[in-house]
Structures are given as C-alpha cells and as structure tokens.
Amino acid sequence: MSAACDAAQEFTAMTPPDDLGPAVTPNDLDAFWVPFTPNAEFKQRPRLVARAEGMHYYTPEGRAVLDATAGLWCANAGHCRKPIVEAIQKAAAELDFAPSFQFSHPKAFELASRIAALAPGDLNHVFFGNSGSEADDTALKIALAYHRARGEGSRTRLIGRERAYHGVGFGGISVGGMVLNRKWFSGAMLPGVDHLPHTYSREHQAFTTGQPEWGAHLADDLERMIALHDASTIAAVIVEPMAGSTGVLPPPKGYLERLREITSKHGILLIFDEVITGYGRLGASFAAERFGVVPDMITFAKGVTSASVPLSGVIATEDIYKTFADSVAGADHAIDLFHGYTYSAHPLACAAGLATLDLYRDEGLFERVAGLEAMWADAIMDLKDHPLVEDIRQLGLTAAFDLAPVPGTPARRGFDAMRAGFHDHDIMLRASADTICLSPPLIVSEAEIGEIVARTRKAFDQVA
Numbered sequence: 231m232s233a234a235c236d237a238a239q240e241f242t243a244m245t246p247p248d249d250l251g252p253a254v255t256p257n258d259l260d261a262f263w264v265p266f267t268p269n270a271e272f273k274q275r276p277r278l279v280a281r282a283e284g285m286h287y288y289t290p291e292g293r294a295v296l297d298a299t300a301g302l303w304c305a306n307a308g309h310c311r312k313p314i315v316e317a318i319q320k321a322a323a324e325l326d327f328a329p330s331f332q333f334s335h336p337k338a339f340e341l342a343s344r345i346a347a348l349a350p351g352d353l354n355h356v357f358f359g360n361s362g363s364e365a366d367d368t369a370l371k372i373a374l375a376y377h378r379a380r381g382e383g384s385r386t387r388l389i390g391r392e393r394a395y396h397g398v399g400f401g402g403i404s405v406g407g408m409v410l411n412r413k414w415f416s417g418a419m420l421p422g423v424d425h426l427p428h429t430y431s432r433e434h435q436a437f438t439t440g441q442p443e444w445g446a447h448l449a450d451d452l453e454r455m456i457a458l459h460d461a462s463t464i465a466a467v468i469v470e471p472m473a474g475s476t477g478v479l480p481p482p483k484g485y486l487e488r489l490r491e492i493t494s495k496h497g498i499l500l501i502f503d504e505v506i507t508g509y510g511r512l513g514a515s516f517a518a519e520r521f522g523v524v525p526d527m528i529t530f531a532k533g534v535t536s537a538s539v540p541l542s543g544v545i546a547t548e549d550i551y552k553t554f555a556d557s558v559a560g561a562d563h564a565i566d567l568f569h570g571y572t573y574s575a576h577p578l579a580c581a582a583g584l585a586t587l588d589l590y591r592d593e594g595l596f597e598r599v600a601g602l603e604a605m606w607a608d609a610i611m612d613l614k615d616h617p618l619v620e621d622i623r624q625l626g627l628t629a630a631f632d633l634a635p636v637p638g639t640p641a642r643r644g645f646d647a648m649r650a651g652f653h654d655h656d657i658m659l660r661a662s663a664d665t666i667c668l669s670p671p672l673i674v675s676e677a678e679i680g681e682i683v684a685r686t687r688k689a690f691d692q693v694a
Contacts, residue, residue: 268645277652282309285671285678287658295652298682299660300671303474303506304532307589308671314538314585321581330358330574338575341583345534345545348515348587351524355551357567358543358575362505362531363397365542366468369527370401371569373466373499376550379557382497385465386422389455389498393428395475396468396503405468408476424455426469430479432621432632437614438480439607439624445482449489461496466526471517474506477665478623478630486523493526499550500525505542509533510590510672512626513600520626526550536586541579595672599627605676609683610668618643618690629668633690640664643693651689657682659689666690 259273279287279295285308287295300306307314321337328335342356357372359365370388377385390396390405397403403411404420407428412419427448434444456464471486473479493500502525507517509530514520516528527550531542558564573579590596603626610629613619621632636642641663648661660667670682 275653277649284308284310285674294656296657296678296681296685298668298670298686299658300669301537302532302660303511303669304537306509306511306533306672307536307586307593307595308673311536311589313589314536314582317581317585318539318578321578325577328575328577330572330576331570334575335577335580337577337580337584341575341580341587342543344584344587345530345543349528349545350516350519352548353518353524353528353545354548355546356543357546357569358541358579359531359571360540360573360576360579361397361542362503362529363399363402364571365505365529365531365544366396366405366503367399367401368569369468369501369503369529369544370405370466372527372544372546372550372567373501375567375569376499376553377465379553382462384462385498387424387459387464388420388422389424389426389452389464389467391426391428391469391473393430393473393476393479394425394468394470394503395473396470397505422463424459426451426455426467428473428476428479429482429485430477435482435623436621437611439611441480441483441625443483446484446488448482449485449492452489452492456492456496456498461498464496464498466499466501467493468501468503470503470506471521471523472507472512472625472628474628474667474669475662477632477662478625478628478667480623480625481521486521490523490525499527501527501529503529505529505531506628506669507626509586510596510599511628511669513603514596534586535579535582536589538586539576539579539582540573541576541583590672593673599672602627602674602676602679606679609679612683613687613690616687616690616694618694627670627672627674630662631666631686631690633664633666633693635664646693647689650692651685654692655685655688657685657689659686 264272278290280290281288285297287297345356346354359368388405392407394407396406403415404423407425429445429448435442471481490500502518504516512520518524526547528545535541554566558566606627607624610624614622618633619631620634623630633643644661644664644666647666648659651657651659
C-alpha cells in the first residue's frame with residue numbers, strides 16, 4: 231500500500247460487501263491512473279477539486295481556485311449553472327437511457343435540430359458521439375464511406391496538419407500532429423495519411439493578437455500533396471480552424487479560405503475540428519461562422535453541454551447525408567451508415583445540451599465574447615514584458631504564452647508554472663509543454679480578467 235493510501239481517509243461505500251467489495255474501502259490515490267499526467271508527482275501533492283460554481287473551483291479544503299481554462303476548454307457557460315443542473319436532474323428521473331441503435335428519444339432530435347440551426351450553410355445533419363476523439367474518428371469514417379458510396383472508393387487518403395490535436399483514437403492520432411501522441415503508437419496508425427505544415431512562425435507572427443497577416447500561402451502545400459498523390463486518392467482534409475491544444479495557433483488571414491478553395495476544386499472533403507472553437511469560444515457559434523468558411527463537416531464536443539455531461543458530434547452537409555440515404559434507396563431495412571456508440575445522444579446529455587444552448591442564447595454569451603475580445607487581448611499583452619515570455623498569441627477568448635524553457639529540460643517551465651498557479655496563486659492554468667494556455671468561461675468579468683493576468687504573472691515570477 232502506498233504512502234498516499236496510508237495518509238488517506240476512508241469512506242463508506244454503499245455496496246454489498248459479499249458482492250462488490252468491502253463496506254469500508256481505502257480512498258487510495260494509487261487506484262486511479264490519471265490521464266495525460268505524471269502520476270507519481272501528482273500523487274505526492276495532488277491537485278484536487280471537490281466542487282465548482284461559476285468562475286471557480288473549490289479544493290476539498292474549501293480554497294477557491296479561479297478557473298482560467300474552463301476546465302479543459304469546455305465549461306463555457308461556467309460551472310454548475312442552475313438551469314443545466316436542473317435539466318440533468320429532471321432528465322435522470324424521466325429517462326435514464328434509450329437505445330441508440332434502431333431506437334431513440336425526442337430530445338435527441340430536438341437537440342440535433344438546435345445544433346443544425348446554429349451551424350452555417352447547409353450543415354443540417356448531426357451524428358452524436360460522446361467525446362471529441364469519437365467525433366473526429368466518426369468524421370474520418372464518414373469521409374471514407376461517403377466516397378465509397380459515391381463510387382470513388384479509391385479516395386482513402388486523409389490529410390491532417392502538424393501541431394494538430396484530433397483526439398486519442400487511432401484515426402485522430404494518425405491525422406494529428408502532436409509528436410508524443412504519435413511516437414508511442416507509431417506502429418499502429420492509419421496508413422495513407424499525410425500532413426500539411428503548421429501555420430506558426432515566431433519570426434513573422436510574434437505577439438500577434440487575432441489572425442496573423444503572414445502564412446496564408448502555407449495552404450498551397452495542399453496543392454503539392456494533390457500533385458504527389460493525385461486527388462482521386464484523397465478523401466478529406468481535417469484541420470482545427472484554430473489549433474488549441476498545441477498552444478493557440480490562430481489561422482493566418484486567408485488560410486482557411488484557400489483550403490476551402492483547393493478542396494472544393496478537387497472534390498476533397500474539408501473537416502473543421504471545432505471541439506475547442508465551437509460554442510462561443512471565438513465569439514460565434516462556430517469558427518466557421520466567424521471566418522466565413524463553410525466546411526463539409528464540423529466536429530464538436532466540450533462546450534455543447536458546458537462540460538456537464540459528455541456529448542459530441544459531427545455536423546454534416548445535406549450532400550453527405552443524402553449520399554448515404556441514396557445508397558440504400560429502395561431497401562428500407564438497410565442501414566445507411568454502419569457506425570455508432572452505445573451512449574450516442576444519451577438522454578442526460580441531450581437535456582444538458584438543450585439547457586446549455588438556452589443559456590448561451592438567453593445570456594448572449596457568444597456576443598459577449600465578441601464584445602470582450604479587445605479588452606481581453608489588451609490585458610493579455612500586459613505580460614509581454616515578463617522576462618520568461620517569448621511570445622503571446624490570442625484569438626477570441628483564448629490566449630497562449632510561450633515561456634523560455636529550462637535549459638536541457640523541455641516542458642519543465644510550463645509544468646512548474648501550472649503547478650505554482652494552482653498551489654500558490656489560486657488559479658487553474660493549462661500547460662502544453664512550455665506554453666501556458668488560457669481559455670476562461672465565457673461569463674468571465676473584466677475584473678476577473680484582471681485577476682487572471684495578475685495571478686498568471688505571479689506564477690511566472692515564481693518559476694523564473
């Protein structure tokens with residue numbers, strides 16, 4: 231038994247001791263393998279939260295921690311909002327589960343209609359999953375099956391981008407561009423995948439707010455890939471309109487427009503991964519709306535329920551949906567898409583999603599972000615003078631600070647800043663290697679923005 235276990239309190243488990251374990255079970259920190267976390271370090275001094283409300287988490291001891299990250303880019307409406315909580319409670323008492331294959335329930339259709347109404351263009355059809363990883367893998371499968379249904383089964387190649395994150399499924403890590411995600415599983419990734427260059431250049435874009443001027447030409451590398459592989463072999467291109475997890479990389483002006491132009495010309499599907507950028511993060515329903523570029527599919531998760539219940543999905547165009555429907559025309563027993571998840575459109579998740587969309591609308595939170603963006607950008611740039619800060623990037627209600635690394639120990643500085651923020655300065659920061667990312671809930675006040683900047687500075691001071 232570990233030292234962490236020896237020091238832990240015990241709790242009473244409401245389980246029959248003869249079937250499911252002893253009535254008194256040690257609250258052992260060793261039992262939970264924490265994802266994307268150095269577990270040994272964490273369990274020596276855990277960063278635990280026990281409840282949340284509005285803009286704050288609270289530790290088990292009751293200490294308030296200002297949430298500058300919306301959890302993991304996801305609690306967009308703030309924490310434990312009463313309308314969402316009540317909707318989940320009501321749904322749990324009405325319908326605990328509905329089968330998602332061959333059956334469904336009314337709230338699934340209501341939520342799909344609401345989401346489709348928010349999406350631009352003719353993105354009218356929603357396929358539900360549970361996580362961003364599932365949504366991205368679903369979109370890739372839809373792309374491959376779409377071309378096969380059209381009689382173009384040779385279109386099997388997928389194109390992602392360097393410094394991209396598309397979840398942890400084998401499809402997502404294959405098209406993704408995060409080195410460690412790929413290195414550990416390199417022998418089992420999808421074949422026939424290529425990658426566009428990332429869009430970041432510190433030389434040309436340093437300390438930019440909003441979209442950088444330099445970099446639209448990088449989209450033209452897609453033409454080179456098409457010349458190399460031939461368009462008849464390429465199914466889809468998937469990009470995050472703004473790469474978030476690798477450090478807030480806004481698209482250069484004209485870049486997304488050029489990708490759309492090239493993909494349309496060659497019959498290649500364009501997928502926007504909006505798991506982070508969707509639901510108000512950039513001051514619009516989706517980044518596609520903000521940038522005026524309509525892809526063939528949008529993937530979403532996180533903000534759709536303000537993180538209260540897991541839910542994700544793919545929004546597809548009328549053409550994609552109709553292609554699948556036409557492929558089984560005349561056989562009303564035939565399944566048009568062989569894909570799905572046990573918990574697709576779970577009743578609790580759909581109830582949470584509907585309540586969350588109501589909250590976004592009633593409080594004007596997407597419009598609020600658009601109004602706050604200039605003030606947020608100015609506040610963030612106050613840290614430009616810090617000796618550790620090598621670059622700052624900002625778009626919508628997001629920001630990233632590249633910190634000078636500890637010589638010979640990459641990612642140490644960012645990790646230490648995150649840890650100092652939580653333990654010593656009562657703020658939750660997101661570390662991505664030596665980059666600190668911020669993405670507060672959309673309800674953040676101007677005073678709280680000032681607090682975020684001040685506490686972030688103190689964390690940087692501590693690790694300088």
